[in-house]
Amino acid sequence: MNQGDLPFIYLDHNATTPVRPEVEEAMLPYQGRICGNASSLHTLGRQSRQAIEEARDRVASAIGAGSEDIIFTGCGSESDNLAVKGVAWKNRSRGTHIITSRVEHPAVIETCRYLEKNGFRVTYVPVDEAGLVSPDAVAEAITPETVLISVMLANNEVGTIQPVGEIAAAARARGVPVHTDAVQALGKIPLDVEQLGADLVTLSAHKIYGPKGVGALWRRRGVKLEPLIHGGEHEKGLRAGTENTAGIVGFGRAAELAAAELEQYAVRVGQTRDQLEQEIMAAIDQVRFNGHREKRLPNTLNLSFEFVEGEGILLGLDSAGIAVSTGSACSSGSLEPSHVMLAMGLSPVDAQGAIRFSLGRDNRLEQIPSIVSALKETVERLRSISPFYRQPEEGGEKD
Amino acid sequence: MNPQAGYSPEVMDHFYHPRNVGAMPEADGVGKVGNPVCGDVMQLMIKVNDDVIEDAKFQTFGCGAAIATSSMITELVKGKTIDEAVKISNRQVVDALKGLPPAKVHCSVLAEDALRSAINDYLQRAGRPPIEKPPREKKE
Structure with missing residues (x-):
């Protein structure tokens, strides 16, 4: 296993x-010298407050929003919880029906399951074989009881980009607010909340080269939420707790950089990703592409290597100093195949064999040959162990 | 939650260098257990001479722990008599691998089931009654 002596190729x-x-540098003063609690009246407190408000402006600008509508939270999962439970609890006297999709992040799906145990009814709209939600299916599921629709902007496992704009347009006509988890979309595809038309948007810092432990929820003015954390008037009374000043400052800087570099990032990471895919397909037989060919994040590639299970591939690549993931990191360790793969109609064997390559700004074309050769070696080794493996039929050869 | 975080060096060794991999066309007993829905399928084959297991091989579709437990049980069973082999428990496989993460203990149970199924296949082919599964201890 890699013990830090190999140069790591990070594809996760x-x-x-x-x-x-640049983000680390921006955060540094607020980890030490400028230690004030942003609620304190003294100079150090006021400096913290000012830094937080500047970061709020930066995060808001990155998504075409007004800064007063950004609520900082502890992570993307908290933002999802605040949006879904916040709207549900606030509107429970008006209705108890929620619509979501079958491919959401667990922070939305599990929150919906929790609400089902507490008197709500949830419709989980299916997806097609590319992982795409149909806006018509969402619209048809709306009832007079529906208080929220939550559909992610881009899927974390396969990168499929959902038609959230169309869903929001249909929902607005029926007066139903729409939440979207845009954690994977931020910094990878253009994101403008006004163009999108959603009412609640979840964001996270650590997916865009910012620190872990800070997220945000953009809320359209007028959308009412019940807070999850009580104990102070922080963040307009919607999220009590002393602000994570350094984290928020880092988020602001990361969002600013991501928005400024979006175009060049998307072009470069997209080219590298496409080249990686071509070379894998050329080197290894019986590989299944998972996701949508066009409506896909530029950095994400999800493939199933038939006859083998994903964890073995992950471990094999890890020993060669390459970091990838099976399904989502949150569910690895569980025994079930990915809910996203199953919703897309993959067989359990193909679902178990799915590997996600998610590239970043530091990946280079020059890394591809070593990735492909390590992958080929690992897949061939695991196939030689697998009871399912059959050679592809070629030139009349039968297995 | 990272499954690898709990893998011992013994598990990693058996995953990276599995023993006794492959098909055994002349097997005297074959056991195939598991289900891809749960993540693992193991096929274990034994060559038996005079009730002594002379050779064992496996083929497994599954995670690192599934491959390592298959490899380890084939090592444990070689040279054992049928009577000795049926007494090999999943706990012995776990111990030989210096432990498994709790979420992966089921792989060792599957390995034990595969062995028992191969032994019963051997007995059945010889026209002998299968060996009853002893009650497993409640919690691993």
Whole structure:
């Protein structure tokens, strides 16, 4: 196993990203010298407050929003919880029906399951074989009881980009607010909350080269939420707790950089990703592509290597100094195949064999040959162990 | 939650360098257990001479722990008599691997089941009654 002596090729940016040096530099004063609690009236407190408000402006600008509508939270999962439970609890006297999709992040799906145990009814809209939600299916599921629709902007496992704009348009006509988890979309595809038309948008810092432990929820003015954490008037009374000043400052800087570099990032990471895919397909037989060919994040590639299970591939690549993921990092360790793969109609064997390559700004074309050769070696080794493996039929050869 | 975090060096060794991999066309007993829905399928084959297991081989679709437990049980069973082999428990496989993460203990149970199934296949082919499964201890 890699013990830090090999140069690591990191291909797990949908799980998390390293903090950029520029971000680290921006955060540093607030980890030490400028220690004030942003609620304190003294100079150090006021400096913290000012830094937080500047970061709020930066995060808001990155998504075309007004800064007063950004609520900082502890992570993307908290933002999802605040959006879904916050709207549900606030509107429970008006209705108890929620619509979501079958491919959401667990922070939305598990929150919906929790609400089901507490008197709510949830419709989990299916997806097609590319992982795409149909806006018509969502619209048809709306009832007079529906208080929220939650559909992610881009899927973490396969990168499929959902038609959230169309869903929001249909929902607005029926007066139902729409939440979207845009954690994977931020910094990878253009994101403008006004163009999108959603009412609540979840964001996270650590997927865009910011620090872990800080997220945000953008809330359209007028959308009412019940807070999850009580204990102070922080964040307009919607999220009590002393602000994570350094984390928020880092988020602001990371969002600013991500928005400024979006175009060049998307072009470069997309080219590297496409080249990686071509070379894997050329080198290894019987590989299944998972996801949508066009409506996909530029950095994400999900493939099933038939006849083998994903964890073995992950471990094999790890020993060669390459970091990838099976399904989502949150569910590895559980025994079930990925809910996203099953919702897309993959067989359990193909679902178990899915590997996600999620590239980042530091990946280079020059890394591809070593990735492909390590992958080929690992897959061939695991196939030689697998009871399912059959050679592809070629030139009349039968297995 | 990272499954690898709990893998011992013994598990990693048996995963990276599994013993006794492959098909055994002349097997005297074959056991195939598991289900891809749960993540693992193991096929264990034994060559038996005079009730002594002379050779064992396996083929497994599954995670690192599934491959390591298959490899380890084939090592444990070689040279054992049928009577000795049926007494090999999943706990012995776990111990030989210096432990498994709790979420992966089921792989060792599957390995034990595969062995028992191969032994019963051997007995059945010889026209002898299968060996009853002893009650497993409640919690691993």
